Amino acid sequence: TLEGAALVMAAFSTRFGAFGRIFITLSVMLFAFATLIGWSVCGESAARYLSPRWGSCVYRICFLFACMIGAVQDLTLVWQLSDLFNGLMAFPNLIGLIGLRRHVHPPA
Incomplete structure (x- = not known):
């Protein structure tokens, strides 16, 4: 059974063929990238407010570490x-x- 993006991709591919799979793949990739950038900017801004001297650097390291761990889990x-x-x-x-x-x- 399919679920999530795979289900949407299968539905689009039945109607639009290979274009449907490509469209959903690109859409999910762009949405994920935009979400990462948005959370990064928002979190870094908050970290800089809480600790102007070290907040930004510490947040970037933690954010990159969380992204790497999340990508393989x-x-x-x-x-x-x-x-x-x-x-x-x-x-x-x-x-x-x-x-x-x-x-x-x-x-x-």
Whole structure:
């Protein structure tokens, strides 16, 4: 049974032939590349804010290491870790919301 991008690729190839496989492959590659760049810029900006002197360098090393590890791991594990870490981002956001609650005023 097919799932994920392989399922989409099979569906496109039944209608568009070889072009469908090429189109989906390129689309997934470009989306993955754009996502890596977006997370890299966002994370590096946050690291630079938290530690102006060393934050950017440390973040780049950690990001490259995570990319290398993620590229060779099982896809299911990568998705599970991604979901876990995105879920854990709720905690610092909730702490920030609680800390800033006095600065939020109800509408008049």
